[in-house]
Amino acid sequence: MRTYSYKAKLSKYTHVQLDEFLEQQRQLYNAALQERIDCYKKTGVGISAYDQCKSLTLVRKDIPGFSNFHLQSQRSALLRLDKAYKHFFKHGGYPRFRGYGRVRSFEASGIKPTFKDRYGSVKIKGIGRFRWRLDNRCTKAQVKLVRIVKQPRGVCVQLVCEVETQVKCADAPIGIDVGVKAMAVLSNGTMIPKRTVDNSKKKPLQRKVARAQKGSNSRRKKVIALSKECFRQTVRHRNDLHALTTAIVLHHGKYVAVENLLIKNLTAHGGNHKRGLNRSILEQNWGQFIQQLAYKAESAGGKLVKVDPKNTTQRCSACDALPQVKLTLADRWYYCSTCGHSEDRDINAAKNILLKGLEALNLGGSIPGAWVEGRETERTGAPSTQNSSLSESLWHLGI
Secondary structure, three states, rough: OEEEEEEEEEOOHHHHEEEEHHHHHHHHHHHHHHHHHHHHHHOOOOHHHHHHHHHHHHHHHHHHHHOOOOOOHHHHHHHHHHHHHHHHHHHEEEOOOOOOOOOEEEEEOOOOOOEEOOEEEEEEEEEEEEEOOOOOOOOOOEEEEEEEEEOOOOOEEEEEEOOOOOOOOOOOOOOEOOOOOEEEEEEEOOOOOOOOOOOHHHHHHHHHHHHHOOOOHHHHHHHHHHHHHHHHHHHHHHHHHHHHHHHHHHHOOOEEEEOOOOOHHOOOOOOOOHHHHHHHHHOHHHHHHHHHHHHHHHHOOOOOEEEEEEOOOOOOOOOOOOOOOOOOOOOEEEOOOOOEEEEEHHHHHHHHEEEHHHHOOOOOOOOOOHHHHHHHHHHOOOOOOHHHHHHHHHOOOOO
8 A cells, every 4th residue: 555645726615614624523533532531431441433433423413513524534533533542552652632733634535536637636525625736656546545634835635545566676685774873874884874954944933933922823823834844844854765765675675674673762761961862863763764664665575574673783793792892882893802803883783683684584694695795895895786786876866
């Protein structure tokens, strides 16, 4: 499944109706959450999404404002709450009530879009028509779900489509070690520089919001301007990650091994002395980087495997020995006192990650051919074809 996003064109009336529907979705979500809480307190048993959908049918008969909108789209709030509860039971994080403006999207289930000439459109009862310019990414037959999202810079239509494998990845496996000095280091020696966030436009807007009077129209306009700038930064970084992950999958998508990092735990504690490190970790956006690698590798016929990060930095990738003195963050070069192996500590860690990934896939733990080529390059000075091809692709993409 792939999701394709399009900038929507809609009338002023549709804008007004969309805002009214999203506010209704917020109220419905909060009411359903309160109903679940009250039901559990009184009976000790929860209420299902199916029962709440039946209650919504009765609400539509009693309250005229609810019957003006599409039923399946209204159920989107109830299904989203049910998904939040399932996540709570598996991973924790109790669902919270949504404040004003905190519901910005919904799924228009059961509605098929119309493709005509150069434009696609979808009409939703009670809201209006959404139009967008078509491209060659998907066809009408592939669309399984339509999602409407209100963003700081406009409204977009997301088409969830079922697509087949479009590209074929190379067979060379790769291990990836993420970090803050370099955003990612590949086991073949390729280093991807860290992301540096430019806040020169964001900080003045933050100061303006901080100085504005709370509740005023002036502050509301400044908040909108700040949200637009934050959204621009998000889109730029997401596009850069797409270019990067696509290049990696094309050259090394058969088997990709990464560390199974708990980013929330890594940045949860530390106090003031660790604040800078936590900020650097979050700026690299490892989670989205790994998520893109996972679905792109799968769609290209490959597989991404997450391995235990224990001792990937400490262990020698050549002889599997541990150092007598544990390496610290200040030690940037790895030297093995057992076999004499010496190289950059991040490249050594990436090789260990790849070995663990191959072991998890039952493909054997011997050094792959890509590693042998890389070591021959170190000895002879001849460029590695595989390494240079990926480096050239990243260079052409501006990374």
